[in-house]
Amino acid sequence: MKQEKSVADRLREFREYSVAARSGRLSGSYDPVADEIGRWDLHTKSQRLLGCVERVLHAMTIQGLYAIRTPKLQVEAVSRRVSCTWAYFPMHKVRSVVRNYGIRLRPSTRVLLILGDDGSERSAENELRKLIAHHLGHVLCYLEKPSWIHACPDADRAAKRCGLKKFIDAFHYEPFPEASITAKLERRRVSE
Ligand SMILES: [Zn+2]
Numbered sequence: 001m002k003q004e005k006s007v008a009d010r011l012r013e014f015r016e017y018s019v020a021a022r023s024g025r026l027s028g029s030y031d032p033v034a035d036e037i038g039r040w041d042l043h044t045k046s047q048r049l050l051g052c053v054e055r056v057l058h059a060m061t062i063q064g065l066y067a068i069r070t071p072k073l074q075v076e077a078v079s080r081r082v083s084c085t086w087a088y089f090p091m092h093k094v095r096s097v098v099r100n101y102g103i104r105l106r107p108s109t110r111v112l113l114i115l116g117d118d119g120s121e122r123s124a125e126n127e128l129r130k131l132i133a134h135h136l137g138h139v140l141c142y143l144e145k146p147s148w149i150h151a152c153p154d155a156d157r158a159a160k161r162c163g164l165k166k167f168i169d170a171f172h173y174e175p176f177p178e179a180s181i182t183a184k185l186e187r188r189r190v191s192e
Helices: 006-020 032-040 048-059 062-067 091-101 125-144 152-161 165-173 178-191
Strands: 073-078 087-090 111-116
Touching: 006 048, 006 178, 032 048, 032 062, 048 062, 048 165, 062 125, 087 091, 087 125, 091 111, 111 125, 125 152, 125 165, 165 178
Parallel strands: 073 111
Antiparallel strands: 087 111
16 A cells, blocks of 8 residues: 655655746646745644645635735744634734744745644644635735735635635634535535
8 A cells, every 4th residue: 555645745845846846847737836835835744734725725716826925925834723823914913923933034024824733633624724714815915905904804805806715604604513514615616
């Protein structure tokens, strides 16, 4: 039986893919999600976290993916609870959280997206996907207009415009177990 790749191996492959993409050494078709994850240079042992990131980014429109592709965005995975997943901006907020998590902030960073999973919570996958989608909405709002004091519904709208509707809707209206949400998403996908 084929051994499944470790999270560390997959992250390394994403990084290598991204380096190859940026230097024009890619053969075959271009995968913007692999490139994006590679650019984020994530460090985590959580298979679940990586799976959720992939699932959300794959649902995102190409415009959305390009909007978040900026050195202004720094993404860091931390070994904490799923609910730590959060977008931090403007800069003074970013700086205080950097102290908490011991993150090395890049000089170009204006918005910091923290992705949390320490593996302690069972069946938190759905919640994690929803949190990632919602906070990417905050990132999109901030990047679009840094001076705009926007709220959570604005973030939801921005995320929906970028293809993340199914995760956002689940966030507010479907607090049901994973199985039923997955079934609903499948039905929606079929009907699209
Ligand atoms: Zn919010």
